[in-house]
Amino acid sequence: MNVTNKKVRSFGDDLGEVKQNVLVIGAGLCGSLLALRLGQRGYNVSVYEMRPDLRKVEISAGRSINLALSDRGFKAMRLAGIEDKVKALCIPMNGRMLHDMEGNTILAPYSGREHEYINSISRGQLNALLLDEAEKHENVKIHFNKKCKSVDFEKTTVSFEDYKTKDEFIEDADIIIATDGAGSAMRQSYFLGKKFLFSFSQDWLTHGYKELSILPAENGGYKTYKNALHIWGRDSFMLIALPNMDGSFTVTLFLSYEEGEYNFNNLTSQEKVVEFFQKYFKDALQLMPNLAEDFFTNPTAPLGTVKCSPWHYKGNTLLMGDAAHAIVPFYGQGMNASFEDVVEFDKVLDAGHQDWESVFKAYEKNRKKDTDAIADLAIDNFHEMKGHVNNVIFREKRNLEMSLEKQFPKDYSSKYSLVTFNEDIGYREAMLRGRAQDKAILNMLTDKELDLNDDLKTNLEKVKTATEEILDDDRVAKNFKH
Amino acid sequence: MNVTNKKVRSFGDDLGEVKQNVLVIGAGLCGSLLALRLGQRGYNVSVYEMRPDLRKVEISAGRSINLALSDRGFKAMRLAGIEDKVKALCIPMNGRMLHDMEGNTILAPYSGREHEYINSISRGQLNALLLDEAEKHENVKIHFNKKCKSVDFEKTTVSFEDYKTKDEFIEDADIIIATDGAGSAMRQSYFLGKKFLFSFSQDWLTHGYKELSILPAENGGYKTYKNALHIWGRDSFMLIALPNMDGSFTVTLFLSYEEGEYNFNNLTSQEKVVEFFQKYFKDALQLMPNLAEDFFTNPTAPLGTVKCSPWHYKGNTLLMGDAAHAIVPFYGQGMNASFEDVVEFDKVLDAGHQDWESVFKAYEKNRKKDTDAIADLAIDNFHEMKGHVNNVIFREKRNLEMSLEKQFPKDYSSKYSLVTFNEDIGYREAMLRGRAQDKAILNMLTDKELDLNDDLKTNLEKVKTATEEILDDDRVAKNFKH
Numbered sequence: 001m002n003v004t005n006k007k008v009r010s011f012g013d014d015l016g017e018v019k020q021n022v023l024v025i026g027a028g029l030c031g032s033l034l035a036l037r038l039g040q041r042g043y044n045v046s047v048y049e050m051r052p053d054l055r056k057v058e059i060s061a062g063r064s065i066n067l068a069l070s071d072r073g074f075k076a077m078r079l080a081g082i083e084d085k086v087k088a089l090c091i092p093m094n095g096r097m098l099h100d101m102e103g104n105t106i107l108a109p110y111s112g113r114e115h116e117y118i119n120s121i122s123r124g125q126l127n128a129l130l131l132d133e134a135e136k137h138e139n140v141k142i143h144f145n146k147k148c149k150s151v152d153f154e155k156t157t158v159s160f161e162d163y164k165t166k167d168e169f170i171e172d173a174d175i176i177i178a179t180d181g182a183g184s185a186m187r188q189s190y191f192l193g194k195k196f197l198f199s200f201s202q203d204w205l206t207h208g209y210k211e212l213s214i215l216p217a218e219n220g221g222y223k224t225y226k227n228a229l230h231i232w233g234r235d236s237f238m239l240i241a242l243p244n245m246d247g248s249f250t251v252t253l254f255l256s257y258e259e260g261e262y263n264f265n266n267l268t269s270q271e272k273v274v275e276f277f278q279k280y281f282k283d284a285l286q287l288m289p290n291l292a293e294d295f296f297t298n299p300t301a302p303l304g305t306v307k308c309s310p311w312h313y314k315g316n317t318l319l320m321g322d323a324a325h326a327i328v329p330f331y332g333q334g335m336n337a338s339f340e341d342v343v344e345f346d347k348v349l350d351a352g353h354q355d356w357e358s359v360f361k362a363y364e365k366n367r368k369k370d371t372d373a374i375a376d377l378a379i380d381n382f383h384e385m386k387g388h389v390n391n392v393i394f395r396e397k398r399n400l401e402m403s404l405e406k407q408f409p410k411d412y413s414s415k416y417s418l419v420t421f422n423e424d425i426g427y428r429e430a431m432l433r434g435r436a437q438d439k440a441i442l443n444m445l446t447d448k449e450l451d452l453n454d455d456l457k458t459n460l461e462k463v464k465t466a467t468e469e470i471l472d473d474d475r476v477a478k479n480f481k482h
Numbered sequence: 483m484n485v486t487n488k489k490v491r492s493f494g495d496d497l498g499e500v501k502q503n504v505l506v507i508g509a510g511l512c513g514s515l516l517a518l519r520l521g522q523r524g525y526n527v528s529v530y531e532m533r534p535d536l537r538k539v540e541i542s543a544g545r546s547i548n549l550a551l552s553d554r555g556f557k558a559m560r561l562a563g564i565e566d567k568v569k570a571l572c573i574p575m576n577g578r579m580l581h582d583m584e585g586n587t588i589l590a591p592y593s594g595r596e597h598e599y600i601n602s603i604s605r606g607q608l609n610a611l612l613l614d615e616a617e618k619h620e621n622v623k624i625h626f627n628k629k630c631k632s633v634d635f636e637k638t639t640v641s642f643e644d645y646k647t648k649d650e651f652i653e654d655a656d657i658i659i660a661t662d663g664a665g666s667a668m669r670q671s672y673f674l675g676k677k678f679l680f681s682f683s684q685d686w687l688t689h690g691y692k693e694l695s696i697l698p699a700e701n702g703g704y705k706t707y708k709n710a711l712h713i714w715g716r717d718s719f720m721l722i723a724l725p726n727m728d729g730s731f732t733v734t735l736f737l738s739y740e741e742g743e744y745n746f747n748n749l750t751s752q753e754k755v756v757e758f759f760q761k762y763f764k765d766a767l768q769l770m771p772n773l774a775e776d777f778f779t780n781p782t783a784p785l786g787t788v789k790c791s792p793w794h795y796k797g798n799t800l801l802m803g804d805a806a807h808a809i810v811p812f813y814g815q816g817m818n819a820s821f822e823d824v825v826e827f828d829k830v831l832d833a834g835h836q837d838w839e840s841v842f843k844a845y846e847k848n849r850k851k852d853t854d855a856i857a858d859l860a861i862d863n864f865h866e867m868k869g870h871v872n873n874v875i876f877r878e879k880r881n882l883e884m885s886l887e888k889q890f891p892k893d894y895s896s897k898y899s900l901v902t903f904n905e906d907i908g909y910r911e912a913m914l915r916g917r918a919q920d921k922a923i924l925n926m927l928t929d930k931e932l933d934l935n936d937d938l939k940t941n942l943e944k945v946k947t948a949t950e951e952i953l954d955d956d957r958v959a960k961n962f963k964h
Contacts, residue, residue: 197739197786198684199683199684199686200682200683200684201682201683201684201685201789202681202683203681203683204679204680204681257679302679304679307683391962394962435959438959438962439955439956439958439959442959443955443958443959446958473921473925474921476921477917477920477921477924480865480866480873480920480924
């Protein structure tokens with residue numbers, strides 16, 4: 001199929017020739033994929049990025065070095081025709097490797113279906129690939145070192161500053177799409193402009209995070225098991241590690257700023273940091289002789305959720321990716337959700353709308369319920385990762401679910417699987433069904449209404465019946481709430 | 483009991499003499515009650531208000547002319563020793579008077595207990611009383627026409643502009659409490675300052691509101707039933723009316739800005755407004771010969787919810803009332819919640835904390851869960867008022883609840899009663915129990931598991947059992963979410 005021109009023409013025809021120049025703010029993961037896809041569709045795309053070109057300069061590409069790529073992300077890669085190139089950059093992670101205080105480990109699989117796993121990928125490598133692919137289209141131009149200062153959403157213009165020359169200049173376009181991340185300058189213009197009713201929230205966790213590392217072994221291999229997401233969950237804080245291609249792991253510590261015996265505010269000396277790791281992450285510490293140095297070199301950063309609405313102003317401007325919905329990283333879905341934005345936007349472009357305002361409206365109406373849901377799910381998963389993975393009933397639930405997925409691969413998917421491996425179900429539906437299943441199983445286990453020694457078919461039916469009852473009761477109550 | 487000095491001294495002694503000057507920003511309902519109460523406790527209180535003194539100048543006192551005062555508000559009035567004076571300003575409203583399309587009415591009581599009702603009160607009269615009472619204390623000074631421009635929460639200073647002279651000046655204090663309403667200048671300083679992680683949300687409904695009026699009858703009496711809150715619920719919009727002392731009613735239209743056949747954006751001519759009222763509010767229109775004039779004289783205003791955290795910066799500054807938690811008006815709890823803030827703050831002052839930071843922390847920790855809950859309940863009630871009051875199953879539920887409250891006054895309270903008439907239960911507890919009861923009854927009615935012809939005792943037990951099960955199941959599921 002020739003994706004390049006097929007839909008563009010009909011869409012272009014409908015809108016006439018006037019609305020063909022698209023200005024994209026930000027060439028991160030979302031912006032570069034969007035530019036690629038709009039380039040494939042035939043638009044004139046100008047992308048402005050505040051950082052230098054990460055393919056030419058050694059810079060930190062953003063807030064985390066590696067990320068988890070899963071099925072929603074791959075769906076977007078398929079749409080852009082680059083799935084195979086992306087797969088070559090991936091390290092499969094089949095489950096969570098849980099490390100206890102003594103250094104004992106258990107591998108808890110993400111799914112009972114073998115083909116369902118997540119992947120560790122380098123943010124920088126993936127971004128570079130997307131930029132390369134986008135620039136293959138002569139109708140796509142990417143400008144680096146251009147910082148967006150503000151957006152005039154009524155005039156559809158953007159004011160930029162050139163980082164090198166310090167010159168300020170203004171660009172206009174037929175439409176502007178801001179994919180400039182959690183601290184979006186265009187979103188700030190919406191908020192401060194007070195020209196329309198802009199609903200907005202920023203919510204910070206009391207925990208921050210710091211990136212550390214496990215370096216490769218001397219022979220270039222991995223110092224611990226490669227194909228897992230390692231978790232040291234300690235109830236009120238946790239450490240995780242994801243593998244990199246070069247044999248290293250990127251390690252992230254999630255810890256309160258000010259609560260508890262050890263926190264970011266009081267870990268002020270190398271001795272105290274080592275003492276903390278010796279007490280809680282003994283086995284990790286052995287792999288991290290570079291810990292103390294990393295700890296005081298690398299920044300501590302906050303963890304926030306951003307929601308807002310409307311994403312668009314008339315038919316002029318649109319927020320997408322983290323700029324519209326920044327989430328905490330605990331479901332490994334931030335990048336996947338932003339990539340899925342592009343898939344959903346592409347779908348709306350196929351739907352034959354007559355003007356950009358109705359394109360933007362239809363996109364937000366369909367999409368926002370799902371990005372709201374993944375934001376909430378990501379916060380739930382913080383608690384699951386740091387604490388519940390160690391809880392007996394929670395583990396019984398996961399074991400039962402793994403058995404159900406293995407034995408009845410077509411009849412059962414856990415919440416994790418619905419969110420992560422079922423790209424044709426929206427996040428909201430995955431959340432509602434997944435939460436109802438969790439509630440059903442946890443309650444039946446607590447009340448001893450579920451016997452794990454019963455045959456699996458019996459337990460599958462019990463879980464399904466209880467889940468449907470919960471969904472049904474919620475539906476009745478909800479009808480009277482909205 | 484001599485409230486004036488009893489607790490102040492021990493508190494004052496603990497903190498030493500240093501922290502005795504309290505600067506309050508805003509002399510609205512919350513600020514003037516706070517000033518009164520802190521004056522009674524012996525603090526030096528300076529209040530700065532941007533408007534002129536409403537006791538001397540004819541001005542609109544704020545966004546709504548009359549308000550619903552209920553038991554949480556009265557608890558605060560008792561604390562300040564002015565309950566009787568306030569009661570003299572009240573018009574009891576015993577229920578909702580529901581008006582259908584043909585002008586037929588039904589009075590739906592707020593409670594099955596006769597002593598449980600809400601009250602219509604004039605914002606201006608109540609505010610004037612609170613100012614009078616506060617100024618009786620020589621340690622309380624109120625300055626009018628002084629607009630807060632910004633707060634330096636690190637230096638504990640406020641920058642003001644005098645409305646008359648246009649002079650700018652700076653005031654300092656030991657602590658600053660901002661009760662400057664939904665558009666709080668101090669909250670804006672927190673947000674824009676970016677000196678700490680400030681979680682913040684503003685959420686707008688797609689509906690706005692406009693105040694209208696039913697004038698007194700020629701003989702000075704009321705043109706329709708006085709002792710009710712009148713509701714014309716039309717599913718996607720509604721009209722309400724609350725009585726005033728002078729025989730008039732303040733009428734409020736809640737309507738979408740841009741959706742539906744009739745909306746604020748397209749009601750642009752007197753003819754169209756009258757046509758709209760003729761079609762949907764025929765009986766109200768007959769009482770409102772002044773409709774068209776009111777409609778184009780009075781502003782249309784938006785309906786927003788504000789949440790934020792932390793409310794305090796160290797031991798220097800604190801947000802209170804609408805400045806900390808602005809809510810939509812549909813539960814009639816905005817003013818009551820702000821008054822309850824003062825009661826809860828007063829309680830913390832009695833608890834023997836050694837410094838202001840721990841006072842502020844303890845206050846927010848205890849209080850925020852409840853103000854979050856009433857914000858959410860208020861949005862639920864919007865949907866209840868405009869639509870569900872007309873629904874058969876919803877009415878069956880209310881009838882059953884009224885009977886239960888009448889027959890078993892000590893054993894059952896509806897959600898409305900828990901929120902409105904049970905000032906010793908926090909909003910959050912009222913919300914959790916109230917929602918579980920609603921869910922239980924609505925589901926049992928829908929599934930025909932509840933027979934309204936059964937004896938009441940049987941139905942009470944059924945409702946209680948089903949409610950406990952729901953609360954229990956939610957508790958198990960919630961333990962795995964946080």
